[in-house]
Amino acid sequence: MSRCARLFVVSGPSGVGKGTLVAKVRANRPQLGLTVSATTRSPRPGEIDGESYYFIDDDEFSRRVEAGEFLEWANVHGHRYGTLKSEVQKNLDAGRSVILEIDVQGGLNVRHAFPGAVLVFIEPPSAEELERRLRGRKTEDEAAIECRLANSRKEMECAPLYDVRIVNDDLDRAADELERTLDSYESDGGTN
Ligand code: ADP
Ligand code: 5GP
Numbered sequence: 001m002s003r004c005a006r007l008f009v010v011s012g013p014s015g016v017g018k019g020t021l022v023a024k025v026r027a028n029r030p031q032l033g034l035t036v037s038a039t040t041r042s043p044r045p046g047e048i049d050g051e052s053y054y055f056i057d058d059d060e061f062s063r064r065v066e067a068g069e070f071l072e073w074a075n076v077h078g079h080r081y082g083t084l085k086s087e088v089q090k091n092l093d094a095g096r097s098v099i100l101e102i103d104v105q106g107g108l109n110v111r112h113a114f115p116g117a118v119l120v121f122i123e124p125p126s127a128e129e130l131e132r133r134l135r136g137r138k139t140e141d142e143a144a145i146e147c148r149l150a151n152s153r154k155e156m157e158c159a160p161l162y163d164v165r166i167v168n169d170d171l172d173r174a175a176d177e178l179e180r181t182l183d184s185y186e187s188d189g190g191t192n
Helices: 018-028 056-068 084-092 105-113 125-136 142-156 170-187
Strands: 007-011 070-076 079-084 098-100 118-123 163-168
Touching: 007 105, 007 163, 007 170, 018 079, 018 098, 056 070, 056 079, 070 084, 070 105, 079 084, 084 098, 098 105, 105 118, 105 125, 118 170, 125 142, 163 170
Parallel strands: 007 098, 007 118, 118 163
Antiparallel strands: 070 079
16 A cells, blocks of 8 residues: 655644654554754753754744744744745655644634645543643643643634644554554645
């Protein structure tokens, strides 16, 4: 069966498990392309510039917006984040599918900029479980947690606008569903 490299967007509220799910799928699919986003937020302990993100300041971010370097960008939780066109294109040109883990505003903008993109929304099993995961990760202070929980309510309203919705209840089950989604769209040759 012939396969076609596709651009996938994975969105969902902070703490729902996007990073965990995508890491699990990547472990089974080393051929998936990697893209590094740019952000104006500060690195967390252990994050490496050029690997986790390109950590840039506001002026540099504005310069790149003006130069047309972003496929999409958005203000998320008080900082700017953006996908560089060059990061996506180098992978698609090499025949590698790409997964962008980006917020809902960015995801919906990708649909306009790149109509062949497949938008996947990751949902929590419940609001309580989302809060438990976000707090359990221990990467944000209380103010940041409150901001992310408030934003999650608006983000959830965008779920119906996505092509595919996956509930991240059991990690293995949800990762399996995400993999089957990739398979299905890669093998339909971009007609979907
Ligand atoms: P996101 O990337 O969406 O912000 P993370 O991948 O960082 O979220 O996950 C947030 C927390 O939830 C992490 O501590 C992760 O281990 C945990 N987690 C992810 N998926 C599940 C799941 N299916 N069941 C229970 N905990 C999960
Ligand atoms: P974090 O600060 O936890 O790494 O990411 C915060 C949010 O920014 C997440 O919802 C993540 O999906 C989103 N994000 C990360 N990179 C990008 C990007 O390139 N573009 C957009 N629009 N959102 C992004």
